[in-house]
Amino acid sequence: MGAAAATVPLWQNRVLAQLPAPAGHNPEEEKIALGRLLFFDVNLSKNRTQSCATCHDPARAFSDGRSNAGKGMVSLGDDGTSFGNRNTPTAMYAKYAPDFHFNQKTGQYVGGQFLDGRANDLAAQSGQPPLNPVEMNMPSVGSIIERLKNNQYYLDNFRRVYGEQVWDSEETAYEAMMQSLAAFERTSQFAPFNSKYDKYLRGEYELTVLEDLGRTLFFSNQNVNCSVCHKLRAEDAPFETFSNYEYHNIGVPRNEDVVALNKLAQDFADHGLLENPLVSDEAMKGKFKVPTLRNIAITGPYMHNGVFKDLRTVVLFYDKFNNPERSVNPETGQVWGEAEVPETVNLKDLRANVLSDRKVDALVAFMKLLTDEEYEHLLEQDEAVK
Numbered sequence: 001m002g003a004a005a006a007t008v009p010l011w012q013n014r015v016l017a018q019l020p021a022p023a024g025h026n027p028e029e030e031k032i033a034l035g036r037l038l039f040f041d042v043n044l045s046k047n048r049t050q051s052c053a054t055c056h057d058p059a060r061a062f063s064d065g066r067s068n069a070g071k072g073m074v075s076l077g078d079d080g081t082s083f084g085n086r087n088t089p090t091a092m093y094a095k096y097a098p099d100f101h102f103n104q105k106t107g108q109y110v111g112g113q114f115l116d117g118r119a120n121d122l123a124a125q126s127g128q129p130p131l132n133p134v135e136m137n138m139p140s141v142g143s144i145i146e147r148l149k150n151n152q153y154y155l156d157n158f159r160r161v162y163g164e165q166v167w168d169s170e171e172t173a174y175e176a177m178m179q180s181l182a183a184f185e186r187t188s189q190f191a192p193f194n195s196k197y198d199k200y201l202r203g204e205y206e207l208t209v210l211e212d213l214g215r216t217l218f219f220s221n222q223n224v225n226c227s228v229c230h231k232l233r234a235e236d237a238p239f240e241t242f243s244n245y246e247y248h249n250i251g252v253p254r255n256e257d258v259v260a261l262n263k264l265a266q267d268f269a270d271h272g273l274l275e276n277p278l279v280s281d282e283a284m285k286g287k288f289k290v291p292t293l294r295n296i297a298i299t300g301p302y303m304h305n306g307v308f309k310d311l312r313t314v315v316l317f318y319d320k321f322n323n324p325e326r327s328v329n330p331e332t333g334q335v336w337g338e339a340e341v342p343e344t345v346n347l348k349d350l351r352a353n354v355l356s357d358r359k360v361d362a363l364v365a366f367m368k369l370l371t372d373e374e375y376e377h378l379l380e381q382d383e384a385v386k
Contacts, residue, residue, distance in 0.1 A: 028183060030161045034154070035184025038177060043147045045078040045136035052129065052181065055088045061295040061375050062091040062190065073258055073306030078137045083261055085270060086115055087306035090299045092372075093292045095122060095186045096241045100278070108246045109273060115288045115304050116276045117247070126181035127174065145173050193239055195294070196376075197369040201238055207369075210358075214366025217359055224318070224352040224363070229290045242293035242370065247273045249286040251321070251345040253337025255305035269340050270304065286341025297368040298378040307337075311367060315360050321347070323354040 038044065039052045055075045056062040068076045074084045100112025100120050109117060113125035130136045130144050138144050148154045149167070158166045162176045199205035207215065218226045219235045227235070230242045249272070259268055273279050273287040288304045302308040308317065313331050320326035320336055329336050339345050355363075371379055 027161050030157065031180045031183035032187055034157055034161060034180035035182070037153070038181050039184055043151070044130045044138065044144060046138050047078050047080075049080070050078045050136055052126070055129075055135075056091040058189070060378070061299050061372070063295075063299040064088040073255060073301050074261070075135075077134045082134045082137075083258075084134055085258060085262060085264070086304050087301060089115065089291055090295060091185060091190060093191050093241045093294045094125075095191060096292075097121075097243075097245050097289075100276075106246075109276075109279065109284065109287075110247075111245045112276075112289070116273050117289055118276045118278075122182035122185050123175075123178040126185070127178040141170050141174050144177070145170050148173065148177065192372050192374070194373045195370050196373075197366075198238070200369070201236060208365070210362050210365045211369055213359070214362035214364070215369075217363055218366050222353070223359075224355065225349050226363070228349050230293055242296075243290045245290060247284065247287035247289055248346045248349065249288070249339070249341055249344045250318075250350060251339035251342070252288075252303045252305065252317075253307060254340040255303075255307040256337075258305050258307075271341065272304065283344060286339075286344045293367055294370050295372055295375055297364075297371050298375050305340075312360060312364050315355070315363050318350065318352070319355045319360065321350040322352050325354075 039056075042048045042051045042054075044051060054066075055064045057065050059065070064072065064075045066072065066076065073087060075088045076083055094113060097113060098111035100117045101110055102108075103110050111117065113119040113122060114128075119125035119128060130138045131141070138147075148158075155167070158173065158176050161180070162172070166172050166176050196205045200207055217223050219231070221227070229244055229246065229248060231240065232242075232244050233240050254269065258264070259266070269286070271285045273289075274282065274285040296302075297311055300306075300309060300311060302311065302314050308314050309331055313329065316326050316330065317336065327335055368379060
């Protein structure tokens with residue numbers, strides 16, 4: 001198997017670099033201003049009903065908090081009837097994912113955007129939803145450019161930021177849109193690092209007994225293996241995003257509700273990383289990118305297909321691989337479903353010590369600590385709904 005080459009999404013790194021940079025202003029700040037406007041612009045969808053913020057709501061940690069016919073498991077598209085097959089991940093802290101690549105040393109694919117890494121970086125990711133028929137449903141790049149040209153602010157400021165020639169081709173204009181959206185998503189609004197855990201690291205918050213137990217368990221190599229995949233830096237290092245951005249199959253069952261909702265074949269299986277056009281190795285089938293745990297307590301449902309509603313259920317699911325007493329999914333009252341792609345389940349890293357109920361509660365308490373300050377009120381709201 002060869003290593004994957006870096007993707008070159010659309011026209012990125014090819015056309016804008018050829019244009020002269022305007023002088024006399026702060027291009028990065030102006031890119032951010034453009035990106036912010038674009039992020040909330042419903043005119044980027046065919047029926048003018050959806051913007052990026054529809055599925056990445058800043059009031060819900062940039063995840064999809066809508067209660068629609070998809071029950072929050074998957075997102076509703078611009079046509080009002082189509083749904084995706086995958087749960088929409090938060091856009092928060094996404095800027096820290098490295099460009100998609102193959103690590104020869106570890107034998108792992110790493111980074112990229114989307115759950116299968118098919119976009120190399122944030123700019124590449126931002127160019128795909130407007131053209132996706134299940135999402136924003138625009139028929140072509142040209143149709144999007146026409147929408148942008150109908151806005152005088154875009155006409156003037158694309159020229160100001162990217163140069164007079166930016167509108168000379170669809171390629172340069174579309175890349176300018178992508179780069180602007182990426183600039184906005186790289187701001188601190190998407191990565192504030194102001195949770196209670198961050199405050200604890202700065203000596204501004206004292207952990208409860210249960211939270212401290214959860215922290216100890218999380219980082220321990222002798223209890224559970226959370227930190228094998230959900231840690232990039234040293235224990236308790238600042239600015240940890242709680243993902244190593246690798247791809248793993250942890251045995252998640254198929255979401256039968258999504259299968260029924262989208263009228264999929266009964267033997268449907270999401271092959272994850274193998275559906276990335278740069279990946280052809282069958283050993284990658286069923287693997288998905290390790291998500292950040294930042295704001296995890298308020299960005300459910302969970303797993304690539306939204307099959308679990310509650311964060312505690314996720315911890316119990318991990319424990320069931322080692323604990324014969326965890327044979328029943330508490331959300332369904334039935335035994336856990338079989339792995340959607342059983343051949344590549346990473347049983348090695350799922351091996352861990354059995355968890356008591358208190359330890360399960362402690363891990364959940366620790367993950368709640370990773371909720372950024374502006375979303376802490378959602379923890380109480382969500383708890384009241386249960």
